[in-house]
Amino acid sequence: MAMPMVGCELKTKHQENIKRERDMIVNFSDAHLKSKGSRRALAAMLMRTAIVVPSILAGGAAFAEDPGEIIVTAQRREQAIIDVPISVSVVSAEKVENLNLSTFTSIAQQTPNFNITFNRGSNTTPDLSIRGVRGEGSNGRLNESSVAVYVDEIYLGDESSLTGQMFDVERIEVLRGPQGTLFGRNTTGGLVHFVSAAPTSDFTGKASVLYGSDNWIALNAAVSGPLGENVRTRLAGQFEQHDGHFTNRGTFPGAPKKLAAKEVWSIRSTTDFDLGDASKLRLQVTHSENDSESTPNIGLGVWRDASRAVCARKDIFAARCVDTVVLGGQPRQVRPQSGDAITELSRDQLAVTQNFTSLTSKFETDFGWASLINIANYTRFKSSIGVDGDQSSTPSGLQNQNIQAQFNNRSRQFSEELRLQGTTDTLNWVTGIYYYQDRKRSDAPLTVRNNTGGLLQSVRSRSRVDTKSGAVFGQADWEFADQWTLSAGARYTIENRELKQADVTLTTAAGALPPLDILSGVTDPDPVTKDVTGRVSLTWEPTTENSLYASYSRGAKSVSYSTFYSATGGATPAGRAAALATNAALTGPVGQEHLDAFEIGSKNRFLDRTLTLNLAGFYYLFDGKQELLSVGDLSTGVPIVTSRFLNIGKARIYGAEVELNYAPNDRWDFNVSGGLLNTKITDSPLILSSPNLGLVPLEGKPIPQTPKWNLSATIAHHIPVSGLGVFTLQAEGRAQAKQNFVLTNDPIVDLPSYGIVNFRVLWESEDKKFNAQAFVTNAFSKDYFARMNDTAFSAGVLVAQMGEPRLWGVKLGVAF
Numbered sequence: 001m002a003m004p005m006v007g008c009e010l011k012t013k014h015q016e017n018i019k020r021e022r023d024m025i026v027n028f029s030d031a032h033l034k035s036k037g038s039r040r041a042l043a044a045m046l047m048r049t050a051i052v053v054p055s056i057l058a059g060g061a062a063f064a065e066d067p068g069e070i071i072v073t074a075q076r077r078e079q080a081i082i083d084v085p086i087s088v089s090v091v092s093a094e095k096v097e098n099l100n101l102s103t104f105t106s107i108a109q110q111t112p113n114f115n116i117t118f119n120r121g122s123n124t125t126p127d128l129s130i131r132g133v134r135g136e137g138s139n140g141r142l143n144e145s146s147v148a149v150y151v152d153e154i155y156l157g158d159e160s161s162l163t164g165q166m167f168d169v170e171r172i173e174v175l176r177g178p179q180g181t182l183f184g185r186n187t188t189g190g191l192v193h194f195v196s197a198a199p200t201s202d203f204t205g206k207a208s209v210l211y212g213s214d215n216w217i218a219l220n221a222a223v224s225g226p227l228g229e230n231v232r233t234r235l236a237g238q239f240e241q242h243d244g245h246f247t248n249r250g251t252f253p254g255a256p257k258k259l260a261a262k263e264v265w266s267i268r269s270t271t272d273f274d275l276g277d278a279s280k281l282r283l284q285v286t287h288s289e290n291d292s293e294s295t296p297n298i299g300l301g302v303w304r305d306a307s308r309a310v311c312a313r314k315d316i317f318a319a320r321c322v323d324t325v326v327l328g329g330q331p332r333q334v335r336p337q338s339g340d341a342i343t344e345l346s347r348d349q350l351a352v353t354q355n356f357t358s359l360t361s362k363f364e365t366d367f368g369w370a371s372l373i374n375i376a377n378y379t380r381f382k383s384s385i386g387v388d389g390d391q392s393s394t395p396s397g398l399q400n401q402n403i404q405a406q407f408n409n410r411s412r413q414f415s416e417e418l419r420l421q422g423t424t425d426t427l428n429w430v431t432g433i434y435y436y437q438d439r440k441r442s443d444a445p446l447t448v449r450n451n452t453g454g455l456l457q458s459v460r461s462r463s464r465v466d467t468k469s470g471a472v473f474g475q476a477d478w479e480f481a482d483q484w485t486l487s488a489g490a491r492y493t494i495e496n497r498e499l500k501q502a503d504v505t506l507t508t509a510a511g512a513l514p515p516l517d518i519l520s521g522v523t524d525p526d527p528v529t530k531d532v533t534g535r536v537s538l539t540w541e542p543t544t545e546n547s548l549y550a551s552y553s554r555g556a557k558s559v560s561y562s563t564f565y566s567a568t569g570g571a572t573p574a575g576r577a578a579a580l581a582t583n584a585a586l587t588g589p590v591g592q593e594h595l596d597a598f599e600i601g602s603k604n605r606f607l608d609r610t611l612t613l614n615l616a617g618f619y620y621l622f623d624g625k626q627e628l629l630s631v632g633d634l635s636t637g638v639p640i641v642t643s644r645f646l647n648i649g650k651a652r653i654y655g656a657e658v659e660l661n662y663a664p665n666d667r668w669d670f671n672v673s674g675g676l677l678n679t680k681i682t683d684s685p686l687i688l689s690s691p692n693l694g695l696v697p698l699e700g701k702p703i704p705q706t707p708k709w710n711l712s713a714t715i716a717h718h719i720p721v722s723g724l725g726v727f728t729l730q731a732e733g734r735a736q737a738k739q740n741f742v743l744t745n746d747p748i749v750d751l752p753s754y755g756i757v758n759f760r761v762l763w764e765s766e767d768k769k770f771n772a773q774a775f776v777t778n779a780f781s782k783d784y785f786a787r788m789n790d791t792a793f794s795a796g797v798l799v800a801q802m803g804e805p806r807l808w809g810v811k812l813g814v815a816f
Contacts, residue, residue, distance in 0.1 A: 163288070297341065299391040
């Protein structure tokens with residue numbers, strides 16, 4: 001896993017619709033300040049501070065050439081990033097290739113206050129969080145994330161479908177904060193937008209091969225060029241496989257030694273057709289397949305001895321404590337290290353298989369006064385994820401109740417967007433309509449067996465949700481005075497998320513009981529919601545190199561459903577009626593979440609654009625915050641972990657971010673970014689039962705998965721060698737504060753803060769046709785936890801996912 005090089009690569013072409021460059025930096029004399037009043041004086045003083053302080057820190061003149069503009073499409077048109085009043089981080093194609101970024105996690109590590117974890121390893125479902133606004137993250141993919149994922153302007157209703165598609169990109173944009181105006185629903189946290197490389201008029205190509213730890217092989221290639229006078233195409237593909245970066249500490253016969261193997265391949269075809277002088281049609285086809293494995297958890301005992309007194313955290317994390325299994329005579333667990341896991345399951349039982357196909361058509365035509373853009377997409381995604389559900393806490397793997405879960409999900413989605421947008425000397429505007437629909441199915445059998453493989457019981461939950469959503473939207477950016485721009489926009493969305501199926505079947509050694517129809521007990525399985533979201537911002541650009549902005553935005557997230565069941569009530573009518581009522585109440589629908597966000601920010605370029613400094617501060621107010629609660633369900637006599645969605649009430653979040661990139665000359669690059677975060681549930685009626693703390697009111701608790709700080713840095717030293725090219729010595733690091741993954745915020749589940757360092761040696765030939773690198777990630781073999789929960793605490797166990805171990809690799813590339 002690549003660690004971050006923070007900041008943005010600069011794209012050297014200028015766009016015609018970028019604001020005109022002003023020739024001189026505005027100087028404010030004392031008399032001028034007084035004449036403009038206290039607000040103008042304060043703004044000028046802040047700008048002077050922003051210019052002077054980084055210049056002092058930079059320590060001298062710069063020697064690099066003007067690198068041009070960073071171009072983004074955060075507002076659905078190409079703009080210089082300094083003109084966009086939104087917190088945006090950009091990861092360029094060069095950085096993706098140099099750092100071998102191929103997972104969601106590696107992208108998050110480029111961005112302040114962006115946090116991604118996985119329940120069962122990076123081959124499975126991601127849990128995205130931007131500024132403390134968490135995604136959906138569960139294995140049943142019926143609901144959508146609060147952090148949206150877009151690929152080439154197409155919204156993906158299931159972010160886990162992106163597996164294997166992150167290749168041959170032009171850039172990756174991470175937009176922090178609600179994007180409810182131009183991108184719409186389910187963007188309360190922000191969004192990640194993957195922009196693929198476009199076809200070229202000249203014949204070009206590139207290829208690379210990587211080999212590393214655990215028989216790690218990664219192949220990437222792309223070729224692009226004209227097929228005729230008015231037709232250009234690009235074909236790109238990638239393949240990645242390894243034997244698994246995790247080691248099974250289980251000692252039982254036949255246990256697989258390596259875990260979390262990966263095999264993914266993808267192909268993408270993009271073809272552009274010129275239709276006359278003013279129109280263009282783009283057809284894009286993407287297909288990917290994933291044949292990998294999930295990463296088992298590891299269990300940590302929490303009791304000191306048979307007295308069941310709870311151990312200190314340091315002893316728990318050092319595996320000095322016990323649980324019910326160890327007290328029953330099984331051997332103690334060894335101290336866990338990064339890359340460790342325990343499972344008694346086979347590779348087939350841990351299999352992750354996914355199949356993704358996407359078809360996109362984009363038509364553009366220029367009327368002179370405006371452009372018309374129509375984008376249509378159809379996507380199909382199938383996924384099956386097998387996981388070890390018994391949280392093994394002993395190398396023997398003998399839990400007596402061994403659980404294997406299979407999460408089978410299917411989805412089909414269609415979307416259509418029609419936009420009309422234009423520009424004048426003082427006004428940029430866009431308006432449009434949008435339609436989205438999908439059908440999602442989930443089939444999740446959980447099988448419990450004894451140590452000899454005999455069936456104890458099987459619980460099978462099946463569900464389906466259909467979504468239809470339509471919206472109209474518009475935004476205008478008005479440069480009403482020199483240096484000042486007012487932006488305002490709104491979106492009206494009407495949506496129906498209908499629960500079409502919800503049932504559960506219990507099978508024991510004696511046979512199967514009739515399915516329990518949960519849907520029949522749900523009071524409102526067909527809710528319709530209507531929302532107005534929007535954004536208003538004011539931007540001041542005193543110079544072409546500096547901007548200040550203040551904004552207010554509002555976002556909304558769709559209703560959700562809880563559709564994992566375990567209680568079936570047995571065979572008696574009274575028991576089944578009680579189970580139906582309980583499950584129907586848990587199903588929901590769980591109400592929407594709404595977010596009001598206030599933000600101020602500054603974007604600056606100094607010293608002939610060799611130093612960039614971006615700052616942002618934000619304050620969020622939530623109403624109806626949705627959160628995911630993991631519960632150890634004992635209702636059937638066998639402990640089964642289920643995931644439930646809740647409206648926890650009202651919450652507030654505030655924080656700050658900084659991104660600084662400095663290239664004083666052609667020998668050095670320095671990149672630093674970081675974020676601060678503070679969260680609190682301010683009003684909640686919920687009181688949860690913690691297995692360790694007892695009854696815990698949620699009001700006053702922080703939101704889960706929100707480390708209070710994170711920091712990333714990269715130092716690169718370039719060494720040109722005449723006749724050979726440029727060698728680069730690079731160090732990358734990321735650190736973050738402790739975080740907690742449970743709603744009750746039990747301190748015993750706090751994951752300690754940690755930091756990881758990577759080292760890399762890169763080479764590029766003088767003609768830039770050839771490149772190579774050697775790298776090591778987690779160079780100092782830091783042992784750290786990636787995730788933890790307390791769902792099995794009553795059995796004396798904390799359930800943990802370990803981080804990745806030290807990995808190495810070498811890579812060769814060619815471009816033509």
